[in-house]
Amino acid sequence: MIKRSFFTLTQPKLKYDLIEPDPKEPESIPVPSSLILLLNEPIDSTRQSLIKKGTCVKKGEKICLYDGSTEYTISPVAGTISSIDTYSDDFGNISTYIIIKSNQSQTTDMSALAYDLKEDIASADEYLRPLPGAPPLAMLASEDSKINTIVITCADSDLLSTTRQYIAVKYLDKIKEGALILKRLSNAAKICAIVPQGLKIQADFDSMQVVNTANEYPSNLPAMVLKDHFNTILPAGKTPSDVGYCFISAEAVVSLANAYKNKTAGFEKVLTIIGKQGNKYRVKATIGTPLRKIFNQFSIHINDQDRIVIGGPMTGFATFTPHHPVRPDMDVVIVQDRDHIPELSDNPCVNCGKCIQACPAGIPVNMLVRYLEVDQYEEAADKYDLESCIECGLCAYVCTARIPLYQYIRLGKHEILKLRADI
Amino acid sequence: MNNNKLIVSHAPFWHDGDSLFQMNLNIMIATLPAIIFGIIQFGAPAVGVLALSCSSAMAWELIMNLVSKKRISINDLDSAVIGLLFGMMLPAITPWWVVITGTFVAIIIGKMIFGGIGANPFNPALLGMAILMLSWNQLLDFDTALVNFSFDFTELAPLAAVKFQGAGTADLFPIADLFMGKQVGAIGSTFGLGIIIGGIFLILRGYIRWEISLSFILGIVVTAFMFNMVNADEYAGPMFHLFSGYTLMGAFFLATENSSSPVNKIPMFIYGFLGGFMIILMRNIGVYPDGTVLAILLINLVNPIIDNIRPKALGKVENNA
Numbered sequence: 001m002i003k004r005s006f007f008t009l010t011q012p013k014l015k016y017d018l019i020e021p022d023p024k025e026p027e028s029i030p031v032p033s034s035l036i037l038l039l040n041e042p043i044d045s046t047r048q049s050l051i052k053k054g055t056c057v058k059k060g061e062k063i064c065l066y067d068g069s070t071e072y073t074i075s076p077v078a079g080t081i082s083s084i085d086t087y088s089d090d091f092g093n094i095s096t097y098i099i100i101k102s103n104q105s106q107t108t109d110m111s112a113l114a115y116d117l118k119e120d121i122a123s124a125d126e127y128l129r130p131l132p133g134a135p136p137l138a139m140l141a142s143e144d145s146k147i148n149t150i151v152i153t154c155a156d157s158d159l160l161s162t163t164r165q166y167i168a169v170k171y172l173d174k175i176k177e178g179a180l181i182l183k184r185l186s187n188a189a190k191i192c193a194i195v196p197q198g199l200k201i202q203a204d205f206d207s208m209q210v211v212n213t214a215n216e217y218p219s220n221l222p223a224m225v226l227k228d229h230f231n232t233i234l235p236a237g238k239t240p241s242d243v244g245y246c247f248i249s250a251e252a253v254v255s256l257a258n259a260y261k262n263k264t265a266g267f268e269k270v271l272t273i274i275g276k277q278g279n280k281y282r283v284k285a286t287i288g289t290p291l292r293k294i295f296n297q298f299s300i301h302i303n304d305q306d307r308i309v310i311g312g313p314m315t316g317f318a319t320f321t322p323h324h325p326v327r328p329d330m331d332v333v334i335v336q337d338r339d340h341i342p343e344l345s346d347n348p349c350v351n352c353g354k355c356i357q358a359c360p361a362g363i364p365v366n367m368l369v370r371y372l373e374v375d376q377y378e379e380a381a382d383k384y385d386l387e388s389c390i391e392c393g394l395c396a397y398v399c400t401a402r403i404p405l406y407q408y409i410r411l412g413k414h415e416i417l418k419l420r421a422d423i
Numbered sequence: 424m425n426n427n428k429l430i431v432s433h434a435p436f437w438h439d440g441d442s443l444f445q446m447n448l449n450i451m452i453a454t455l456p457a458i459i460f461g462i463i464q465f466g467a468p469a470v471g472v473l474a475l476s477c478s479s480a481m482a483w484e485l486i487m488n489l490v491s492k493k494r495i496s497i498n499d500l501d502s503a504v505i506g507l508l509f510g511m512m513l514p515a516i517t518p519w520w521v522v523i524t525g526t527f528v529a530i531i532i533g534k535m536i537f538g539g540i541g542a543n544p545f546n547p548a549l550l551g552m553a554i555l556m557l558s559w560n561q562l563l564d565f566d567t568a569l570v571n572f573s574f575d576f577t578e579l580a581p582l583a584a585v586k587f588q589g590a591g592t593a594d595l596f597p598i599a600d601l602f603m604g605k606q607v608g609a610i611g612s613t614f615g616l617g618i619i620i621g622g623i624f625l626i627l628r629g630y631i632r633w634e635i636s637l638s639f640i641l642g643i644v645v646t647a648f649m650f651n652m653v654n655a656d657e658y659a660g661p662m663f664h665l666f667s668g669y670t671l672m673g674a675f676f677l678a679t680e681n682s683s684s685p686v687n688k689i690p691m692f693i694y695g696f697l698g699g700f701m702i703i704l705m706r707n708i709g710v711y712p713d714g715t716v717l718a719i720l721l722i723n724l725v726n727p728i729i730d731n732i733r734p735k736a737l738g739k740v741e742n743n744a
């Protein structure tokens with residue numbers, strides 16, 4: 001963990017990790033005997049499900065819960081469904097998890113189902129959403145999408161991860177290939193890439209526009225990229241897609257290129273794993289692999305009271321189980337020893353002002369938190385700029401009183417959306 | 424499934440390691456140069472006052488915690504800091520009951536009834552001082568308080584001397600003497616150099632906001648300079664004001680108290696400058712020799728109004744996109 005330095009006249013400096021020169025091949029994790037897939041649709045017991053315990057699935061087969069479901073996932077192995085149940089995340093969003101037992105004995109047909117991929121975005125959206133890297137195809141394919149710029153991110157948005165950089169360094173040709181496909185499929189006028197400063201690859205992008213992002217957090221977060229490099233200030237409460245920008249990870253672009261070439265999906269996700277001592281491992285694991293399998297391979301022992309963080313130290317989330325599966329959008333997994341977990345407190349804000357210095361969006365966090373603590377969301381949004389927050393987590397990182405500020409803010413935004421929806 | 428009990432909490436999963444305890448500990452460390460000097464200068468009575476002030480402040484908070492059945496909060500050292508700063512503003516031979524009454528006002532009225540740490544609109548230590556000034560002003564008269572001490576420098580409280588005997592007496596106090604602590608005054612407020620060292624330490628550590636200290640000092644210097652320009656016989660010069668009384672304590676330890684001061688850039692400058700300006704105004708025109716206590720309480724009062732001046736948040740203006 002990066003502590004504040006002794007002298008801190010200036011703001012905290014959190015640097016992104018730059019990938020090592022000549023990166024090693026990631027270590028491959030064998031396909032486990034059972035895989036877990038998450039499906040972003042709750043179970044509806046009143047409806048007749050298309051799948052149940054015992055249903056056989058082929059490698060590459062689309063799985064959805066009900067007739068007419070728009071959400072789907074793809075089985076990375078041939079096997080049988082052994083369990084379907086409800087999963088809820090830390091915001092209380094309900095989805096479904098599906099456990100698949102793979103038939104490893106059936107070595108005969110190891111190739112995945114071939115898709116009838118056509119040269120349009122709807123067809124890509126029909127089969128390729130769960131590709132490694134999670135390409136935002138649903139957004140690109142949606143009727144009212146106004147995307148005119150696609151930004152390929154070769155820079156990892158949160159700290160510690162080097163997954164996207166690895167992909168960018170190793171598979172640059174594939175990225176270029178994928179970019180051409182994206183160009184053909186979507187009606188975006190422009191495709192460009194962001195590359196972290198210090199990663200010397202932009203000359204190889206040929207004619208594609210490349211911007212260099214600073215190596216200091218949070219400059220790779222979409223809102224900051226738009227502000228620093230595209231002269232676009234994201235209006236409060238809006239997402240990049242609302243202003244015509246679509247961010248897609250380098251890995252997703254590579255997966256797309258591969259999928260179009262092979263007419264089928266790939267399932268191997270590259271991950272950065274950070275062990276308890278901060279040691280870094282790069283692995284390639286099949287989507288659906290329980291994290292525990294990966295930890296075992298590196299002898300990372302998970303004890304009670306440890307923490308498993310998915311998606312980066314600043315913006316990620318903590319899972320309650322080491323069986324959490326590898327997911328298409330998972331770039332980094334961090335294991336924190338219980339002795340290294342910073343304590344939070346129930347102190348009130350002491351008005352020290354560090355959050356305000358740290359906030360890249362100019363939000364009066366000290367005032368905001370007073371309203372959020374007492375659930376005055378409307379006030380918080382109208383007077384204290386709740387919706388301008390770009391969700392970087394820096395305020396909570398520096399808070400002297402150790403208030404879980406970022407959690408308050410995320411909850412507040414969530415509540416405001418609900419309030420707005422009710423009106 | 425064999426499940427470990429993992430910790431599930433929310434982002435961010437890192438923290439810079441700072442805490443209230445750290446912050447207050449650093450403030451206490453920063454007071455050391457001034458305090459050690461004060462103890463050398465005034466001897467055992469000074470130790471007694473500081474110790475009593477610090478401990479009684481913590482005791483009041485503890486009692487309040489117990490009475491209101493709240494979590495014990497003295498381990499964040501906040502009341503210790505309030506007590507310490509309060510003690511530093513007292514003459515070395517302040518009677519014990521005055522110290523205890525002062526810390527009672529500071530902690531109970533100044534801090535706890537507003538809701539404890541972070542909720543106080545005024546600097547608690549200064550509120551304690553203000554009550555003393557109103558009730559037992561003669562006890563805070565440094566000339567009588569320290570009558571039994573003998574020093575090798577001018578044995579007069581500089582501000583009182585200038586107030587009642589005219590600006591000409593300022594010549595009795597060479598700036599270098601004031602700066603090096605050769606002046607009659609409170610335990611922790613005489614050693615200008617020590618306070619500045621402590622203040623710079625806190626600024627570099629990021630525990631006080633330099634904007635406030637700097638503009639506060641500027642306010643003093645500019646205002647005193649103007650008065651001095653207009654009538655040098657009646658009004659002492661800026662350097663005299665800067666290094667006498669509670670001025671430097673005000674700049675680095677009192678005006679900078681977190682919850683009663685602004686956090687936005689421009690408000691910090693206004694707040695600090697106004698503080699310095701008010702002090703000189705009170706010293707030159709008001710009835711008290713030192714205006715620091717009241718001046719800072721006054722800027723505490725206007726703090727919520729000025730701290731509303733702040734930059735627009737990202738994306739807040741609709742037509743900006």
Ligand code: SF4
Binds near residue numbers: 363388406409
């Ligand atoms: S998370 Fe905190 S620091 Fe980051 S933009 Fe939001 S309010 Fe500002």
Ligand code: SF4
Binds near residue numbers: 348352366369
């Ligand atoms: S950092 Fe925490 S304690 Fe300091 S002003 Fe911000 S919210 Fe308050």
